[in-house]
Amino acid sequence: xxxxxxxxxxxxxxxxxxxxxxxxxxxxxxxxxxxxxxxxxxxxxxxxxxxxxxxxxxxxxxxxxxxxxxxxxxxxxxxxxxxxxxxxxxxxxxxxxxxxxxxxxxxxxxxxxxxxxxxxxxxxxxxxxxxxxxxxxxxxxxxxxxxxxxxxxxxxxxxxxxxxxxxxxxxxxxxxxxxxxxxxxxxxxxxxxxxxxxxxxxxxxxxxxxxxxxxxxxxxxxxxxxxxxxxxxxxxxxxxxxxxxxxxxxxxxxxxxxxxxxxxxxxxxxxxxxxxxxxxxxxxxxxxxxxxxxxxxxxxxxxxxxxxxxxxxxxxxxxxxxxxxxxxxxxxxxxxxxxxxxxxxxxxxxxxxxxxxxxxxxxxxxxxxxxxxxxxxxxxxxxxxxxxxxxxxxxxxxxxxxxxxxxxxxxxxxxxxxxxxxxxxxxxxxxxxxxxxxxxxxxxxxxxxxxxxxxxxxxxxxxxxxxxxxxxxxx
Amino acid sequence: xxxxxxxxxxxxxxxxxxxxxxxxxxxxxxxxxxxxxxxxxxxxxxxxxxxxxxxxxxxxxxxxxxxxxxxxxxxxxxxxxxxxxxxxxxxxxxxxxxxxxxxxxxxxxxxxxxxxxxxxxxxxxxxxxxxxxxxxxxxxxxxxxxxxxxxxxxxxxxxxxxxxxxxxxxxxxxxxxxxxxxxxxxxxxxxxxxxxxxxxxxxxxxxxxxxxxxxxxxxxxxxxxxxxxxxxxxxxxxxxxxxxxxxxxxxxxxxxxxxxxxxxx
Numbered sequence: 001x002x003x004x005x006x007x008x009x010x011x012x013x014x015x016x017x018x019x020x021x022x023x024x025x026x027x028x029x030x031x032x033x034x035x036x037x038x039x040x041x042x043x044x045x046x047x048x049x050x051x052x053x054x055x056x057x058x059x060x061x062x063x064x065x066x067x068x069x070x071x072x073x074x075x076x077x078x079x080x081x082x083x084x085x086x087x088x089x090x091x092x093x094x095x096x097x098x099x100x101x102x103x104x105x106x107x108x109x110x111x112x113x114x115x116x117x118x119x120x121x122x123x124x125x126x127x128x129x130x131x132x133x134x135x136x137x138x139x140x141x142x143x144x145x146x147x148x149x150x151x152x153x154x155x156x157x158x159x160x161x162x163x164x165x166x167x168x169x170x171x172x173x174x175x176x177x178x179x180x181x182x183x184x185x186x187x188x189x190x191x192x193x194x195x196x197x198x199x200x201x202x203x204x205x206x207x208x209x210x211x212x213x214x215x216x217x218x219x220x221x222x223x224x225x226x227x228x229x230x231x232x233x234x235x236x237x238x239x240x241x242x243x244x245x246x247x248x249x250x251x252x253x254x255x256x257x258x259x260x261x262x263x264x265x266x267x268x269x270x271x272x273x274x275x276x277x278x279x280x281x282x283x284x285x286x287x288x289x290x291x292x293x294x295x296x297x298x299x300x301x302x303x304x305x306x307x308x309x310x311x312x313x314x315x316x317x318x319x320x321x322x323x324x325x326x327x328x329x330x331x332x333x334x335x336x337x338x339x340x341x342x343x344x345x346x347x348x349x350x351x352x353x354x355x356x357x358x359x360x361x362x363x364x365x366x367x368x369x370x371x372x373x374x375x376x377x378x379x380x381x382x383x384x385x386x387x388x389x390x391x392x393x394x395x396x397x398x399x400x401x402x403x404x405x406x407x408x409x410x411x412x413x414x415x416x417x418x419x420x421x422x423x424x425x426x427x428x429x430x431x432x433x434x435x436x437x438x439x440x441x442x443x444x445x446x447x448x449x450x451x452x453x454x455x456x457x458x459x460x461x462x463x464x465x466x467x468x469x470x471x472x473x474x475x
Numbered sequence: 476x477x478x479x480x481x482x483x484x485x486x487x488x489x490x491x492x493x494x495x496x497x498x499x500x501x502x503x504x505x506x507x508x509x510x511x512x513x514x515x516x517x518x519x520x521x522x523x524x525x526x527x528x529x530x531x532x533x534x535x536x537x538x539x540x541x542x543x544x545x546x547x548x549x550x551x552x553x554x555x556x557x558x559x560x561x562x563x564x565x566x567x568x569x570x571x572x573x574x575x576x577x578x579x580x581x582x583x584x585x586x587x588x589x590x591x592x593x594x595x596x597x598x599x600x601x602x603x604x605x606x607x608x609x610x611x612x613x614x615x616x617x618x619x620x621x622x623x624x625x626x627x628x629x630x631x632x633x634x635x636x637x638x639x640x641x642x643x644x645x646x647x648x649x650x651x652x653x654x655x656x657x658x659x660x661x662x663x664x665x666x667x668x669x670x671x672x673x674x675x676x677x678x679x680x681x682x683x684x685x686x687x688x689x690x691x692x693x694x695x696x697x698x699x700x701x702x703x704x705x706x707x708x709x710x711x712x713x714x715x716x717x718x719x720x721x722x723x724x725x726x727x728x729x730x731x732x733x734x735x736x737x738x739x740x
């Protein structure tokens with residue numbers, strides 16, 4: 001049975017009336033009553049969620065909650081009282097934290113956030129940075145495009161907004177790399193604009209509260225999610241309300257094993273009602289049925305072969321790293337010279353590797369190309385300065401499962417050769433023992449270094465012989 | 476031309492499974508005596524030696540020696556399309572661009588054929604000397620597989636030492652050390668294939684990388700027993716016999732302890 005229902009929906013962004021009374025708006029006729037919140041429910045959600053949040057929220061370096069009952073958070077809020085007037089500065093903090101938190105765990109983000117804020121305390125500081133530094137600071141967080149976007153965004157803010165963060169969702173949305181979610185989060189948290197947010201946590205909470213069927217990321221459902229989020233956001237404390245909703249998703253309404261017993265809004269949860277009213281029939285539903293799980297495409301598989309090139313100059317050893325292209329995966333980051341063996345390439349690469357077993361020759365040629373004009377060379381076959389395979393490891397990107405076969409080659413070099421390499425733009429000669437340097441590399445490259453270091457340790461204990469040391473060659 | 480018909484097609488799959496973790500491509504040498512393959516892994520630490528004698532085939536014809544270079548990874552993919560009970564026929568010309576694999580189901584109600592491109596592989600063949608092993612251990616292949624797997628959970632290298640009393644496998648890792656001794660059991664009570672036998676003219680002890688030994692044990696389905704042959708300071712041989720047909724053998728170069736380390740020990 002369908003009946004036209006009046007649903008409360010926020011009439012737009014930026015409204016911040018004194019009353020948290022929702023605005024009544026008539027909704028399209030085909031809208032199902034099940035998929036919305038009643039006036040009373042909304043009032044209840046706001047009250048309960050904010051109360052819950054003030055008591056239970058996690059204390060995080062980018063978070064400010066003057067209503068918090070937590071002492072440490074209050075102190076933080078007081079300490080930043082002076083800064084509280086500087087809404088643009090706070091907006092920048094929110095922006096950085098929100099971008100870092102996309103696809104990354106809170107615990108991991110904390111350290112990165114603090115280091116970032118130390119290096120780039122304001123949006124101007126960031127705008128003046130170069131991509132090289134930014135990438136190095138980001139190293140290990142993954143999804144490196146985000147770092148690039150932050151930098152480009154900061155430049156945009158300085159050029160087009162006079163170095164002040166805009167306060168309206170629409171203007172924030174214009175910043176390169178800032179999507180609707182980030183724009184709404186910044187506007188509500190830093191500027192108190194009344195704008196709902198929808199992220200993975202909110203999708204889960206809303207899908208369960210209203211028992212929403214279907215793929216939550218399908219366009220029509222995304223629209224519905226935003227509509228719901230905008231309809232329930234609190235007018236007085238929209239930032240806290242949004243964070244409360246996300247916090248609930250992160251700590252209580254979790255993907256697996258949700259803690260319905262300690263959920264403050266379980267009374268409004270349609271998914272939970274379905275579970276409770278099921279009786280003793282078989283195949284009982286679960287709160288976890290929502291949101292519907294959509295099968296992801298399995299990541300494509302790819303194998304690369306990389307060569308850890310080590311130069312020994314007097315007592316010091318150096319890694320030779322090259323820069324990745326400015327576009328695509330891990331854009332502009334440093335890595336060891338490598339060739340793709342299978343996966344991305346088509347038939348041409350296949351036949352290539354047929355002639356050169358496992359890309360060994362290609363890789364040797366590549367390393368020699370990099371070493372050009374430095375009087376250093378890797379021998380193609382046999383001998384001391386040849387590639388030696390030390391093992392392999394897997395690394396999973398969001399869409400690629402990559403296996404890396406790792407070779408090591410050690411070359412004796414002199415200072416002149418080192419200088420010649422340092423002059424090359426896309427080559428970086430990094431001291432092997434530089435912790436700072438290793439920190440600035442992507443996780444995949446660090447894994448290769450770990451493998452090499454472990455290998456050189458165990459090499460001391462026992463040396464693997466090759467068969468040629470025992471058996472002669474047959475003509 | 477070359478043509479060979481094998482009644483137990485499943486055998487071909489087992490043979491490929493026993494090498495696919497070690498090499499990605501290899502030359503199958505067809506000769507009047509049979510089908511053989513010799514190949515080393517990319518780091519030249521281990522060597523695979525396969526022989527399938529012509530007598531083991533139901534039908535076998537080979538007029539001259541033909542090297543058949545094949546991509547093992549692709550071959551495995553292709554064999555997966557065939558049933559394990561199928562009868563397989565392998566055919567190619569004298570200088571083949573392609574090799575044909577024909578699969579007939581047991582009841583003769585399904586026939587599939589696959590044509591696979593060959594490739595030119597310049598592989599070096601090593602001269603494996605015919606030698607008398609000073610220590611030969613025969614044991615159930617499943618037990619050896621289990622042992623290698625257990626050892627690999629603890630360390631990277633296994634020390635195998637053979638004395639008259641038995642074979643001792645030991646390894647050391649971050650968590651500690653492990654020793655497993657397998658004793659020869661008196662003949663009589665058990666079936667031949669469940670027995671452990673040790674023949675020895677001189678005690679031997681050497682260290683080997685478990686990573687390789689573990690990939691060798693992929694050949695376990697080929698044979699109920701495995702034979703280890705050792706000579707001091709030489710590679711170990713791990714042999715799986717294929718009944719009425721030949722063998723899959725693996726040679727593995729030892730790991731040699733540093734002198735520094737040896738003094739400490």
